[in-house]
Amino acid sequence: MPRPPIHLITTPKAWAVYIAPVRLEIVETMRMLAPCSIAEIAAAIDRPADTLYRHIEKLRKIGAVVEAGVRRSGRRFEQVFDLAGDDFRLGLRDLSPRTTNKMFDLSAQSIAKLFSRTARDATAAEQIVYEPTKRNASVKFEQAWLTQAEFEELRGMFVALKEFMDARKLRREGRLYFVAFAAIPVHRKRGARIAATRVSAAASAAAPAPPSAKPTAARTSPSSAKVPQLRAQAEVAAPQPSPDRKPRRKT
DSSP states (O other): OOOOSEEEEOSHHHHHHHHSHHHHHHHHHHHHHOSBOHHHHHHHHTOOGGGTHHHHHHHHHTTSEEEEEEEEETTEEEEEEEESSSEEEEOOSOOOHHHHHHHHHHHHHHHHHHHHHHHHHHHHTTOOOOOTTTOOOOOOOOOOOOOHHHHHHHHHHHHHHHHHHHTTSSOOOSOOOOOOOOOOOOOOHHHHHHHHHHHHHHHHHHSOOOTTOOOOOOOOOHHHHHHHHHHHHHHHHSOOOOTTSOOOOOO
16 A cells, blocks of 8 residues: 655654654655565664664654564564655644744754764765765855745755655665755844844934923933032132222232
């Protein structure tokens, strides 16, 4: 029986189980192998089979993996597992900004860990070739200003790239490649706060005063208010020359 093309995961808790790095790797491997046994998965991802049972069980509990019967393997029988769908997507009922942003961050961190580990293992084994005519790896980082329409165009390129990769999952030709792609709006914490403060201050300065507003007298401190009074008192108290008396000459 063919698998459904898409299986939706509808709760944050279930998505957190699915998107964990090891389980995400298991699911992606099963997309190429399933129906398959745990031993086949272990051989494909180079992990001990006994460490995968608990991960398969967690995936089964959230409905991402299903039991697909039992088959004979040599002198013994083994359980076979399949995926609930050809691909998995987040279909949350709760679309609040807090929940959706948390799930996006969880997904990005998991994929980043998988990419980092894959790059580390490949470079440790000296598998990266960078000769111009034999190059076998590429990594890029770009930033640019995009309108919403341009972002949608970029996202369409991602969809085309995914379809390109999906069409090559079942064949055993060439080398196995890890491809990750992402587009995230940039938000710089400190710079964004400073920019927002400047814009707010500029808007307040440019805004005309409301009609009902009355000019207020400038505040003066008590000490500054006393200065003119003291000066006036000193001038009154100072001795004044008598108008009919001539000043004494110095000898």
